[in-house]
Amino acid sequence: MNNLFCCPVTGSPLVKSGESYISEATKERFPILEGIPRFCPIENYSESFGFQWNIFEQTQLDIYSNSSLTEVRFYGSTGWSPDKLSGENILEVGSGAGRFTEAFLRTTKATLHSIDFSNAVEANRRNNLNYGSRLQLAQASIYQMPFADNTFDKVFCLGVLQHTPSFATSIKSLIQKAKVGGEIVVDFYPIKGWYTKIHSKYIFRPITKRMPKRLLLNLIRLNIRWMLIAFDLLCAIGCSLLTRFIPITDVRSLPPTLSRSQRREWAIMDTFDGLSPEYDSPQRVEDVKKMFTSNGCDISFAGVVNYSGGSSTVVRAIKRS
Ligand SMILES: C[S@@+](CC[C@H](N)C(=O)[O-])C[C@H]1O[C@@H](n2cnc3c(N)ncnc32)[C@H](O)[C@@H]1O
Numbered sequence: 001m002n003n004l005f006c007c008p009v010t011g012s013p014l015v016k017s018g019e020s021y022i023s024e025a026t027k028e029r030f031p032i033l034e035g036i037p038r039f040c041p042i043e044n045y046s047e048s049f050g051f052q053w054n055i056f057e058q059t060q061l062d063i064y065s066n067s068s069l070t071e072v073r074f075y076g077s078t079g080w081s082p083d084k085l086s087g088e089n090i091l092e093v094g095s096g097a098g099r100f101t102e103a104f105l106r107t108t109k110a111t112l113h114s115i116d117f118s119n120a121v122e123a124n125r126r127n128n129l130n131y132g133s134r135l136q137l138a139q140a141s142i143y144q145m146p147f148a149d150n151t152f153d154k155v156f157c158l159g160v161l162q163h164t165p166s167f168a169t170s171i172k173s174l175i176q177k178a179k180v181g182g183e184i185v186v187d188f189y190p191i192k193g194w195y196t197k198i199h200s201k202y203i204f205r206p207i208t209k210r211m212p213k214r215l216l217l218n219l220i221r222l223n224i225r226w227m228l229i230a231f232d233l234l235c236a237i238g239c240s241l242l243t244r245f246i247p248i249t250d251v252r253s254l255p256p257t258l259s260r261s262q263r264r265e266w267a268i269m270d271t272f273d274g275l276s277p278e279y280d281s282p283q284r285v286e287d288v289k290k291m292f293t294s295n296g297c298d299i300s301f302a303g304v305v306n307y308s309g310g311s312s313t314v315v316r317a318i319k320r321s
Pocket of ligand 1: 050093097098099116117118140158159
């Protein structure tokens with residue numbers, strides 16, 4: 001086995017038997033479906049993401065959007081340099097369709113272990129099949145990862161934590177899987193002030209997250225044209241503050257290299273991504289720092305990282321004990 005998988009419940013070794021892994025300790029069977037081991041119930045709260053990423057599987061990948069936004073965001077957020085990653089054990093948590101997986105594998109020679117709770121792992125596999133065994137993919141939850149504690153030199157989790165039921169418990173899980181001296185990097189939706197949740201997304205979400213996913217997607221598709229026109233118009237006349245009352249993603253952050261139809265597709269996807277998830281809990285940077293320091297980490301960076309094409313709110317931490 002050239003992967004680091006173990007039983008997510010007991011940490012004991014796994015034995016491969018046909019199209020399954022079997023836990024040596026508990027004899028529990030984890031199926032391998034479409035070439036991907038599954039360590040969690042197939043149906044779970046992140047179903048909307050599985051739906052989304054299997055429809056928009058290529059939309060945000062650099063190689064399809066003709067931009068380097070994902071690569072620039074990845075290295076800007078992590079502060080890592082691609083040539084120093086080979087030979088290290090690295091874990092990605094919440095990979096979605098694999099935009100960061102792709103940027104990582106394309107720019108390094110390293111192997112990557114990557115998990116997601118939804119069946120977006122299938123989109124990720126299709127997108128990154130050409131990297132062979134350098135990508136070790138599994139469907140699993142951040143709360144029950146199929147790896148022994150203290151395994152990884154580096155762990156990254158980008159665009160995920162606000163969508164988990166407990167931000168603090170999720171951070172604790174990431175720290176557990178890093179080695180002592182290892183680094184954990186997360187980015188997340190920030191609370192910028194009292195006005196953060198005065199936004200059409202948070203007004204509509206109690207309804208939209210309960211809607212059938214296909215219906216919600218069709219409604220967004222039907223309305224995207226006028227929403228884009230209204231958004232662009234408000235920006236053009238200097239009233240960009242009012243765009244928060246249109247239930248559309250902030251399209252100013254999309255790569256400028258996109259064609260008209262790609263911009264439309266990206267806007268539909270990002271709007272669905274905002275309105276459909278079960279959880280959406282933005283955080284204060286100071287609170288996230290505390291979640292790390294109270295679990296034996298030193299903070300090496302906390303704040304906003306600006307890169308060409310956007311910015312992310314990031315915390316980087318080193319596991320001390
Ligand atoms: C907004 S998407 C981001 C995906 C990817 N990181 C990106 O930026 O394109 C959030 C992802 O987190 C995953 N996720 C949510 N809860 C999770 C959990 N408990 N364990 C692992 N992944 C989870 C979802 O399935 C989804 O693919």
